[in-house]
Amino acid sequence: MYQDKVFQLIEKETQRQKEEIGLIPSENNVSPEVSAVLASVLSNKYSEGYAGRRYYEGNRYIDQIESLAQARVKKLFAVPYANVQPYSGSPANFAIYFALMDPGETLMGLKLTMGGHLTHGHPRVTASGRFYQSVQYGLDEKARIDFDEMRRLAKKYRPKVIVAGNTAYPFELEFDKFREIADEVDAWLVADISHVTGLIIAGVHQSPFAAADVVMTTTHKTFRGPRGAMILVTERGLKRDADLAKKIDAAIIPGLQGGPHNATTAAIALAAKEAMSRKFKVYGRQIRQNADVLARTLMDEGLTLVGNGTQTHLMVIDLSPISPGLGLQVAYAMSVAGLYANRNTVPHEPMSPFYPSGVRLGTPLVTTRGMKEKEMKTIGHWIAQIVDHIKNQRLPEDRRARRIFIKQFKAQADQDKFLLDIRRQVVELTRNFKLFADEWKIG
Numbered sequence: 001m002y003q004d005k006v007f008q009l010i011e012k013e014t015q016r017q018k019e020e021i022g023l024i025p026s027e028n029n030v031s032p033e034v035s036a037v038l039a040s041v042l043s044n045k046y047s048e049g050y051a052g053r054r055y056y057e058g059n060r061y062i063d064q065i066e067s068l069a070q071a072r073v074k075k076l077f078a079v080p081y082a083n084v085q086p087y088s089g090s091p092a093n094f095a096i097y098f099a100l101m102d103p104g105e106t107l108m109g110l111k112l113t114m115g116g117h118l119t120h121g122h123p124r125v126t127a128s129g130r131f132y133q134s135v136q137y138g139l140d141e142k143a144r145i146d147f148d149e150m151r152r153l154a155k156k157y158r159p160k161v162i163v164a165g166n167t168a169y170p171f172e173l174e175f176d177k178f179r180e181i182a183d184e185v186d187a188w189l190v191a192d193i194s195h196v197t198g199l200i201i202a203g204v205h206q207s208p209f210a211a212a213d214v215v216m217t218t219t220h221k222t223f224r225g226p227r228g229a230m231i232l233v234t235e236r237g238l239k240r241d242a243d244l245a246k247k248i249d250a251a252i253i254p255g256l257q258g259g260p261h262n263a264t265t266a267a268i269a270l271a272a273k274e275a276m277s278r279k280f281k282v283y284g285r286q287i288r289q290n291a292d293v294l295a296r297t298l299m300d301e302g303l304t305l306v307g308n309g310t311q312t313h314l315m316v317i318d319l320s321p322i323s324p325g326l327g328l329q330v331a332y333a334m335s336v337a338g339l340y341a342n343r344n345t346v347p348h349e350p351m352s353p354f355y356p357s358g359v360r361l362g363t364p365l366v367t368t369r370g371m372k373e374k375e376m377k378t379i380g381h382w383i384a385q386i387v388d389h390i391k392n393q394r395l396p397e398d399r400r401a402r403r404i405f406i407k408q409f410k411a412q413a414d415q416d417k418f419l420l421d422i423r424r425q426v427v428e429l430t431r432n433f434k435l436f437a438d439e440w441k442i443g
């Protein structure tokens with residue numbers, strides 16, 4: 001049984017995670033304790049419903065676990081209500097819309113190509129874009145949220161829900177400005193803080209809790225917990241509608257989900273405890289410092305960043321001044337060199353989402369491993385060298401020629417001595433860093 005291929009593949013993936021450097025801003029490594037809880041017997045149990053009112057018997061300990069998770073999360077964020085059952089961020093966002101809007105009503109969010117998320121109303125191909133009338137705001141010339149445009153659109157289309165959230169936007173979300181506009185058109189303000197929760201806890205990003213009615217966060221990004229999500233109802237939200245928490249609960253079950261993932265719920269309880277520690281605040285501040293140093297290093301090397309920097313844990317390299325559509329080649333070459341990130345559109349993208357001109361980077365995961373400013377400089381130099389090495393690999397104009405070009409490029413990159421030499425140095429560096437650094441352990 002334990003010889004099964006699945007275990008061999010997990011072993012290989014563990015090795016890959018150890019000897020490569022993860023720079024995807026939405027990824028993180030959980031503590032060994034959170035990991036142990038995820039592998040526990042808790043996932044054997046069905047418990048549709050909520051604590052004290054389940055549709056299945058045998059939930060006396062599950063009830064206590066879920067209540068503990070809720071109590072810790074409420075304390076951590078000082079909110080009156082928390083639902084910890086969403087399976088992940090996407091269904092959590094949909095549950096909020098389901099609770100607050102009827103199909104066909106208007107939803108407003110940041111455009112995907114400018115740093116928003118699919119679930120913020122991306123048109124046509126997503127449920128949020130199809131079941132609701134979607135209106136999308138964008139960024140100005142300085143790559144900041146264009147609040148003037150947003151206000152104009154809000155007054156014209158009168159959204160029922162406005163989402164303030166980011167997935168590739170490197171600046172702080174100014175929740176007060178969103179609130180002003182929401183008030184002008186009497187909309188609900190939903191803050192999707194999935195990316196920046198850990199920074200908010202550490203006090204290095206504005207808090208949404210005074211401005212928003214409802215706050216959603218995934219639990220696996222800067223929060224450094226299991227894959228999951230939670231929906232937090234604020235005092236302001238409850239003041240506007242005393243039944244808001246009940247509506248959110250009903251949107252999760254029976255609205256959208258069945259049995260909660262109890263191991264995840266327990267792991268959220270544990271991650272919330274970790275997040276309450278002094279060490280977590282140090283961790284959040286270190287994510288920011290690492291991001292600043294990485295951004296500075298890349299710019300000193302002559303690379304352009306969207307908006308010329310970062311105020312968060314993430315940044316987007318804009319490769320369009322070098323060669324539009326270079327994102328895929330750079331992300332692939334980086335992965336050959338053992339540095340994995342993801343290609344991304346840049347604001348006002350000259351190419352396409354499949355062949356974009358940017359690469360998105362973030363520091364939560366490397367910070368969890370214990371890397372600091374010194375390592376950020378090394379990583380920044382490596383990335384700059386890689387970009388320089390492949391800068392002439394221009395994407396062909398002819399669309400049909402692109403597929404063949406990329407195939408050939410990848411085959412070449414796999415054997416590229418320069419990239420493989422960086423990979424050797426990456427593997428050497430990672431030997432000094434566990435997946436979860438001892439310095440972040442609590443208790």
Ligand SMILES: Cc1ncc(COP(=O)(O)O)c(C=O)c1O
Binds near residue numbers: 089091093165166218
């Ligand atoms: C801002 C934001 N909201 C929602 C989600 C969706 O979360 P999940 O991938 O857990 O469904 C993401 C994930 O990238 C995100 O960045």
